[in-house]
Amino acid sequence: MNFGQRGRDLVLDCQPSGGNPPSSQPSLKPYKDDTVRGCLEEITWHMDELTHLADGCNSNRSNSSEENDKPRVEIRPAFLMHDVSIRRNKRCLLAYMNFRVNAIRHQKTYPGTSSSRIPSELLSEAEIDFQQAYEQLRCNQSDVYNTVSSSGGGEDRLHTLNLSCRRMPPTQTMLQVRVLKSLGSIVLPDSSTVNLETGAVHFLPATEVEEFVQQGYLEVMEGEEAF
Secondary structure (H helix, E strand, C coil): CCHHHHHHHHHHHCCCCCCCCCCCCCCCCCCCCHHHHHHHHHHHHHHHHHHHHHHHHHHHHHHHCCCCCCCCCCHHHHHHHHHHHHHHHHHHHHHHHHHHHHHHHHHCCCCCEEECCCCCCCCCCCHHHHHHHHHHHHHHHHHHHEEEECCCCCCCEEEEECCCCCCCCCCEEEEEECCCCEEEECCCCCEEEEEECCEEEEEHHHHHHHHHHHCEEEEEHHHHHHH
């Protein structure tokens, strides 16, 4: 058994895929059920070994006249090794689960689809249930903050609150960006189309390009370079 390899694989799976634009490569990889199960089996094995060592210490202590609650020096490294291995595997599992849950929570529009949901073939059964429940919760919460105002023409206008946007207001509403990797054409909220070809420079709404900037497909031009 290659101890620790499965936990390492889970952590490496959290790294984003590079080299492909968001339209062709999903940001969330398929759920590794076999690797997760293997990591849990390792934890169970280490727990069994710890229990066996503890039972042996209790047996030796009952047969000895010495009053010492500590295990023998020669078996203390084994206790430490099993304990550290259990904690490490737990950290790897928690990091993997936390990464995937955050990816579901922060998902806006999934590349290549018209739905904001991540395809079910990439998720575990528990993640599918979480995605549905979280989506319903967000819709219900958005309804709470929807407001209706009257316009000058006597018509009512519905104002909705998008809970998927950033929590803090941006420092700039428009950004001048240079395309580092071609992304093709994107459609802006006003239905206009922008062609993002390598080397092109555009002045675009910050909310529409900040995700591409974070992924390294665009760079923000600042100072004299922006003019």
